[in-house]
Amino acid sequence: MDDIVEFSGIEDAFQAGKRLFAEGKLDKAHEKLVLACVRAPQMELYRLYEQFVASRVQGKFADAGETRALAGKLAREEATSAFASYVLGYVGLEDGDRDAATKHFDNAYRLDRSLLDAGRQLRKLGLGAKITPTTVAFRVPARQKAPSRSRAFVLFGVLAFVTAGAVGYVSAARAGMFSDYVEVR
Numbered sequence: 784m785d786d787i788v789e790f791s792g793i794e795d796a797f798q799a800g801k802r803l804f805a806e807g808k809l810d811k812a813h814e815k816l817v818l819a820c821v822r823a824p825q826m827e828l829y830r831l832y833e834q835f836v837a838s839r840v841q842g843k844f845a846d847a848g849e850t851r852a853l854a855g856k857l858a859r860e861e862a863t864s865a866f867a868s869y870v871l872g873y874v875g876l877e878d879g880d881r882d883a884a885t886k887h888f889d890n891a892y893r894l895d896r897s898l899l900d901a902g903r904q905l906r907k908l909g910l911g912a913k914i915t916p917t918t919v920a921f922r923v924p925a926r927q928k929a930p931s932r933s934r935a936f937v938l939f940g941v942l943a944f945v946t947a948g949a950v951g952y953v954s955a956a957r958a959g960m961f962s963d964y965v966e967v968r
Contacts, residue, residue, distance in 0.1 A: 793822045796815045800813070800836070803815060804816075804832070812836050813837055816833040827857055831850070844873075872901060884908060
């Protein structure tokens, strides 16, 4: 029974660290994550979060090679690990490898749409993989009227519309939330 209580305390520290990180309270988040790592050093996901948050506090990874290896291992073991791909994106940025960063941020964002920063990083990298030949991206001043018989959407001051000629929907989650371009498919 004591093992369950002990693990519960460790997991509470980890979850508190994740929550504080999401709230932007990096120093406090790092403290909680270090506590979780000290109590459960075998938990690789805890270590990955701790290394990533530490990199955000310090401005760079203490050991990018170690972080890359740990994130890569977690990404291989669990193909749906969006956070591991997200961290690999930042490691790629730090290494100056824009293609790898774009690939990993794209994968992270596809796996978990709540990783909004992955989408922001894709925008900074030029949305390389986001605009495909089957996608129409356009920019319209917010004051301009939408064509008749269309559905209109306003996203961050940008008016987007879907006409009868464009099949599909406005995908705010893929591009519109992160730039003043809206993707229509």
